[in-house]
Amino acid sequence: MTVDISYDARTGEPVTELATSTTQDVAVALAAAAAAAPVVASTAPAERATWLGAIAHALDVPETAAELVRLADEETALGVDRLTMEIGRTSTQLRYYAEVAVEGSYLDATIDSAQTDRPALARVGVPLGPVAVFGASNFPFAFSVLGTDTASALAAGCPVVVKGHPAHPRLSRALADLTHRALAGTTAPDGLFALVTGFAAGTALVRDEHTAAVAFTGSQRAGLALWRLANERDVVIPVFAEMGTVNPVVVTRRAATRMDEIAAGFAASFTRGAGQYCTKPGLLFVPRGSGATDAVADALRRLAPSAWMLTEPIAGSAATGVGELVRAGAEVVAEIPGPAGGWAVGTTLLRARIEHLRAGSRLLDECFGPVAIVTEYSDRAELDRALGRLQGTLVAAVQSGAPDDGDDPDLAPLLTRLSALAGRVVVNDWPTGVAVTWAQHHGGPWPATTAPATTSVGAGALARFTRPVAFQNTPDAALPPALRADNPWRLPRRINGTVS
Known part of the structure; x- marks a missing residue:
């Protein structure tokens, strides 16, 4: 039995x-x-x-x-x-x-x-x-x-x-x-x-x-x-x-002026529920020189999340996943220790060079848990090439200029690019919640879903x-x-x- x-x-x-x-x-x-x-x-x-x-x-x-x-x-x-x-x-x-x-x-x-x-x-x-x-x-x-x-x-x-x-x-x-x-x-x-x-x-x-x-x-x-x-x-x-899926978030150049706000939102979103959401944003693209990595690390330390995972194997996979990301070229920027006992894990922020985001790289696979990567892009062409290497995803997000700013020149091209990649595209919000409504689509291109x-x-x-x-x-x-x-x-x- x-x-x-x-x-x-x-x-x-x-x-x-x-x-x-x-x-x-x-x-x-x-x-x-x-x-x-x-x-x-x-x-x-x-x-x-x-x-x-x-x-x-x-x-x-x-x-x-x-x-x-x-x-x-x-x-x-x-x-x-x-x-x-x-x-x-x-x-x-x-x-x-x-x-x-x-x-x-x-x-x-x-x-x-x-x-x-x-x-x-x-x-x-x-x-x-x-x-x-x-x-x-x-x-x-x-x-x-x-x-x-x-x-x-x-x-x-x-x-x-x-x-x-x-x-x-x-x-x-x-x-x-x-x-x-x-x-x-x-x-x-x-x-x-x-x-x-x-x-x-x-x-x-x-x-x-x-x-x-x-x-x-x-x-x-x-x-x-x-x-x-x-x-x-x-x-x-x-x-x-x-x-x-890895669920990317792109910060436009115009949005970089509100990086502290974005960093706090990203930290809260990827640690929500100990990072155990299928819609967790796992990869943050930011303009080079915007100071985003340090801002997210500071926000994470202020948040001081405490995480237990759902099972022992899931906790083990989260810890193992961080090691795999490091071996694939990422660097640990901040790590908040988990609570003592049980299926506890630390919360980890990493950064990776955008050229390391290659097809087949572990950096482009989900790490289930309170783990996320920040990467910097120099221009729209470099960003577009990197996005083209991602797998199909459930959701993608854009942080553009001011919340009500529809004139950000990068917004429309990004929406076109991300709609080919994701089943839902979010603007100036975080992807973690999924509303049960008439217009909702919770799915995405293979392998985010089989249908x-x-x-x-x-x-x-x-x-x-x-x-x-x-x-x-x-x-x-x-x-x-x-x-x-x-x-x-x-x-x-x-x-x-x-x-x-």
Whole structure:
């Protein structure tokens, strides 16, 4: 029997052992999900919204939320304030995705009436079926068991089987228990939601014939391993993997006049959550001679961050990563020691010569943790060459002139350059936060994600879990509800080219 061990992240001491799922457990969960899939897909979005609302309501019970936050803090050391905010975000996004499902535009319902030279056609997105969700370590609520992947898949009409993250095994089970209790009082079918645990369970999830798609948030190594597994199946399935990237920030020459402000913002952003954000800015490009490196180092010393990592391997990788960056040509400028005990690490600022930023260099890979690099450029051409060597990234940022200055001559060219590199471009702000909104895109070019046209956050997240089907010359009564003449789900539709 294999086990997940729950640790106290601040001391490194084991708290308890929990048995992991067997491959038979996975098969049973997915068989139940497959049996539920047609029922879930045919259920009106407004009814599915009540299921998500019930889970959100259960999360909002003060005593329940406080106990979950306590448990999460023990296992992750992310702090009560941060985790209290995050559990509130999680219930909010459950309700948000329910609202997006009810609004219905994600289905892209489109109807063309029959004409003398063409048949009647009606197209709509149909749910894929059971989705395997791999919870993230760094957001134990918002991107884990009940995170954005689970919420958007359920809202889109797909059953979910979550593979819990070993960084917070007790919390994962507590959230799964809460979900089952909440759903028991609704019309949700058996098989709508399940949790499995353990490394072997993850492999079995991807390989099982009932799994229709995979959603993942985490490292490139793990995400690409799942992607390869999915592509080795007899029936290949989509993998929506959102993976870590270096996330560059460029400071223009005009912005260098407010370097103290920028340095403080950068220090706070790359150390937020102990640097364990997929949107952490890891590489700062600054004009040569601007004094940026010293300014960031001073800001970091004033901030004096204290960091525990989520797991012992993540802490080890952060420390090892600094050594790898030094061997690749970087120089340590400032280092703030971590707290004593547990999965603690120091916070490190490095500088590197821009000519060392070569394709394939370790300097261009993410170092997960409170670690960042500053590099100087002489002119726009040198900066452009360096940016051209970066991998695809989730987000990039520009610090331009004054916050409301749209006349910075470097801004427009940088936006054009960075939009080819990143899924989101930020101006005069920091990339670390990701708002759950209609216009949000949390994705990016390969290898930031395995599906660059999709987003894992925001209204667009639901569309990942559907595929378009066109019905030709089909009687109205036989069409899916979203395409019928009486429009029982009250969805927006494009009819003969006009939205109604």
